[in-house]
Amino acid sequence: MGTIAWQADVDDWPGAVGEIEIEPTRTGLLIVDMQAYSALALHVVEPNRRLLEFFRRHGLPVVYLRVGSFLPDARDQHAKRRLSWLRAADDPVPPRHYPGSGGYDVCAELAPLPDEPVIDKNSTGAFNSSALDYYLRALGLENLVVTGVSTNHCVESTARDAADRGYNVILVSDATFTADPQAQEATLYTFARAFGAVKATDQVMAELGALLAGEAARVPARGSTSAPL
Amino acid sequence: MRGAVPWESPRPGRYAIARWEIDPRRTALLLVDLQEGHTQRDLGWGARLEASHSEIAAYYYGRLEATVLPNVRRLLAFARSEGLQVVFTRHGAQLPGGRDLIPWHWQAQRERQGGAGLLRRGSPEYALRAEWAPREEELVLDKNTLSPFNATPLDQCLRNTGVENLLLAGVLTNAAVESTARNAGDRGFNAMVVEDACATFHPYEHEASLRLASWWVRKTSEEAIAEHSALLRG
Numbered sequence: 001m002g003t004i005a006w007q008a009d010v011d012d013w014p015g016a017v018g019e020i021e022i023e024p025t026r027t028g029l030l031i032v033d034m035q036a037y038s039a040l041a042l043h044v045v046e047p048n049r050r051l052l053e054f055f056r057r058h059g060l061p062v063v064y065l066r067v068g069s070f071l072p073d074a075r076d077q078h079a080k081r082r083l084s085w086l087r088a089a090d091d092p093v094p095p096r097h098y099p100g101s102g103g104y105d106v107c108a109e110l111a112p113l114p115d116e117p118v119i120d121k122n123s124t125g126a127f128n129s130s131a132l133d134y135y136l137r138a139l140g141l142e143n144l145v146v147t148g149v150s151t152n153h154c155v156e157s158t159a160r161d162a163a164d165r166g167y168n169v170i171l172v173s174d175a176t177f178t179a180d181p182q183a184q185e186a187t188l189y190t191f192a193r194a195f196g197a198v199k200a201t202d203q204v205m206a207e208l209g210a211l212l213a214g215e216a217a218r219v220p221a222r223g224s225t226s227a228p229l
Numbered sequence: 230m231r232g233a234v235p236w237e238s239p240r241p242g243r244y245a246i247a248r249w250e251i252d253p254r255r256t257a258l259l260l261v262d263l264q265e266g267h268t269q270r271d272l273g274w275g276a277r278l279e280a281s282h283s284e285i286a287a288y289y290y291g292r293l294e295a296t297v298l299p300n301v302r303r304l305l306a307f308a309r310s311e312g313l314q315v316v317f318t319r320h321g322a323q324l325p326g327g328r329d330l331i332p333w334h335w336q337a338q339r340e341r342q343g344g345a346g347l348l349r350r351g352s353p354e355y356a357l358r359a360e361w362a363p364r365e366e367e368l369v370l371d372k373n374t375l376s377p378f379n380a381t382p383l384d385q386c387l388r389n390t391g392v393e394n395l396l397l398a399g400v401l402t403n404a405a406v407e408s409t410a411r412n413a414g415d416r417g418f419n420a421m422v423v424e425d426a427c428a429t430f431h432p433y434e435h436e437a438s439l440r441l442a443s444w445w446v447r448k449t450s451e452e453a454i455a456e457h458s459a460l461l462r463g
Contacts, residue, residue, distance in 0.1 A: 013430065014274065014282055078417030080246055080444065084237075087244035094244070123415045124444060127379070152441050157411045164374040164408065166330075186437035193434075194375070194404040 002211040006197045013193035022168055024211035028061040028141040030162075032126070032148030032155045032176075034110055035066055037103030040149040040177050045109050047175035047201040048147050052110055054205050058212055061139045064106050064118040065126050067154055068097035077122050125157030132158075133165060143168040145204055147175035152183040160195055169196035172204055230254060232460045236446055251419050253460035257314035257392040258304055261377075261399025261406050263361065264319055266354025268293055268400070273354035285430045292428045293400075300426040300450040301398055305361065307454050311461055314392055315367040318377045320405060321348030321355050330373055375405040378412035387418065394419040396453050397445075398426030403438035414444030421448045 001023050007016035029051055034041045055062050070076045074096055077085065087094040097104050099120060105111075112118050117139075123129040136144070144167045146159045155176050163169045171191050178184050192198040199207070236249040266273020270290050278286040308315050323329045327347060348355040350371060363369050374380040387395075395413050397420060399406050406427050413420035422439065424447045429435045439447045448456070 012282070012285070014278055014285065078415075080249065080414075080417075080419075084244050084246050089242055089244050091244060125411060125415050128412060128415045153443055157415060160408050160411065161376065161379055164376055164379040180441075182437070183441050186434075186441060190403045190407075190434055190438070194401070 002214055004207055007192060010193055016193060020168060022143050024208055024215055026141055027143040027145060027208060028063055028139060029055040030063050030144050030146045032065045032158055033067045034107055034148050035103060036105055036107045037097055038149055040179060041107055043177040044175050045107060049109055051147060051175060051201060061141060062116045063135060064112050064116065066118060066120050068104055069122050072096060072098050124154050125161050127161040145170045145172060147172045150178040151176040152178050152187045156187045159191060163195040170204060171196060171198045172201055173198050174200050230460060230463060232463055234456045249419060251394050253457045255391055256394040256396060256457060257316055258308040258396045259316045260301065261318050261397060261409055262320040263358055263399050264348060265356050265358055266348045268358050273348055289428055289430055297426055297428045304398060304423060304426055304450055314390055317357055317363055317369045319355060319357060319371050321350055323350050323371060323373055325349060376408035376412050384416060396421050396423055398423045401429040402427040403429050403434045407438045410445040420445035421453060423448055423450050423453050425449050
């Protein structure tokens with residue numbers, strides 16, 4: 001266990017918590033909708049790649065989400081979503097993205113490994129249409145580092161619901177992206193007050209790295225011969 | 230009865246659903262966390278806000294008293310007179326020590342720090358504002374999360390009672406109300422946040438929350454009532 005700064009910089013929201021105690025080995029990386037078809041995803045590939053590498057290096061779980069419809073004609077989406085999701089003003093018909101369609105996979109730079117769950121959803125918030133909670137609990141996760149696109153839609157809805165379910169959620173300010181800078185700012189502002197912590201990629205790696213190093217020094221990893229005894 | 234109501238505002242470059250057809254008899258009024266401890270200056274949040282964040286207290290209670298509560302009264306009277314389903318949520322710890330809150334959650338932290346912000350079920354602060362006086366046929370749902378979709382039978386109750394549309398009002402706009410609206414819209418309900426019947430701690434957050442609505446829309450209480458009245462008379 002170790003303490004991590006939480007809402008330390010927030011002084012204008014009653015009930016903000018300066019720091020919380022977490023078990024750093026129970027932290028997972030949740031990468032939201034970083035799919036090849038998404039132009040937004042291109043903006044934050046690099047910070048996501050760095051976080052991915054950090055989590056894999058420390059043997060911490062990585063979970064991916066993909067958004068689309070389950071069926072090619074999107075019958076499984078709710079009516080308004082089926083009509084307007086990702087649709088530009090001049091699109092005669094809405095675009096369709098579903099498992100197997102072009103660009104639906106996670107972008108190549110962040111390609112999942114075989115033991116990393118990839119979870120499909122047909123809604124904005126992952127908890128509304130997937131078994132995400134079941135996976136997170138099965139993986140023993142208590143803390144989530146959340147990245148991806150788009151910040152104020154899929155990322156925020158999923159992160160809000162994760163916080164509601166008791167996960168300690170860190171939203172990564174520079175590993176999330178949305179087209180409207182004001183929307184990015186509004187999401188980070190509210191999230192840092194009512195839901196969890198907001199940190200930059202470097203800060204996440206430094207703080208989590210320090211906690212994990214402390215943990216490794218105290219408790220030898222199982223099967224490890226190099227850990228101090 | 231069924232008819233179209235104005236829906237999304239135009240967004241640059243994006244397809245917008247300008248009007249959306251609803252059945253007004255299938256609308257429920259969902260009043261989020263309008264408890265004594267969230268709406269009285271001297272109870273719950275009130276006692277603490279005045280001491281620690283007097284500017285927030287001035288804005289929040291000023292808006293509640295001048296705008297939000299009168300509009301909620303109008304909405305509630307309208308829903309009752311039209312026989313629309315009314316649902317209240319109450320937020321707080323369900324057990325006296327707050328053990329039902331997930332231990333590492335920020336609220337539990339607040340509890341351990343002796344904060345007065347956490348309402349406990351059974352306390353006077355936790356009760357709904359006395360003036361709402363829920364009726365037998367109205368739902369009162371207790372929750373220890375912000376969104377009732379995450380920890381109450383709300384979804385089940387709405388679907389079983391045939392509700393398709395939600396008028397949402399309450400506190401706080403960008404926290405419990407927005408999370409509820411996001412979940413409702415995402416699950417296919419026609420979610421309408423009644424903007425002048427909601428409040429939060431800062432005007433910026435209130436406006437940002439409403440401006441960025443996605444899968445839910447904003448209405449004024451006047452619009453919500455007028456649109457429903459017209460369809461119900463039609």
